[in-house]
Amino acid sequence: MRCRLFCAAVLRRVSSMRIAAPSFIKRADRITNVRFLQEFVDEVELLYMSSLYEGDEPDPAEVAELAATGMRFNVHMPYDIDLSKKENWAVIERYAELLLPLEAHTHTLHIQKEDSFFEHLINFIAKTDLPVTLENGGDDANLFGLIPNEPVWICADLGHVLHYGGTVEDIIRHWGRDIGLIHLHGSDGMRDHQSLKYIDKNTLRLIKNFAELQELTVCVEVFEENAFLESLDILLSL
Structure with missing residues (x-):
């Protein structure tokens, strides 16, 4: 497989599609994972899943070390808080501030259905001027229709779509021009x-x-090394 991956990596360099992987392929810290992934991908999805887990808030020293790798990043913001409530956006703003040195090409949030979620989202974008994508966190891609006419892109989690019995064709037909990340x-x-x-x-x-x-980034969102390498080989050999 390694030989095939090497050949595929050469093809990747001339493709207009970028390939990404999450920052926890190995059971190690983010910087160890990023250094491992540099051989295989164009971009890393930095996962910050839980705002309540002690130690998961971005560490300035780690952020500086990540920035020094020269890797391209996108950021998955914490999804364990209700962002229909204004006070919880302080957490997102704090993460965004700490991660600024990375110049991430987008910051992904799980979409919510409440009107207040979109109101606070618009305020956040106006305040920070950061690129944002909204992801279907489960069987809720229909909520993409609620996205306001603002500088917000869709993060189409096609893995979730397929898992819940949807079709990729429907997502591309309805939302293709607004998709900024897969x-x-x-x-x-x-x-x-x-x-x-x-x-x-x-x-x-x-x-x-x-x-x-x-010319999109496709994040192969698996969390185990062998499954990742197998998936990368499959995708690049098509």
């Missing part, structure tokens, strides 16, 4: 965030062709 992972019928071997090759080709046409 999350991709397989489902074994019980769990998602599995290897891409569980996704039909024709579906993967459709996603890859769309991402290349739109």
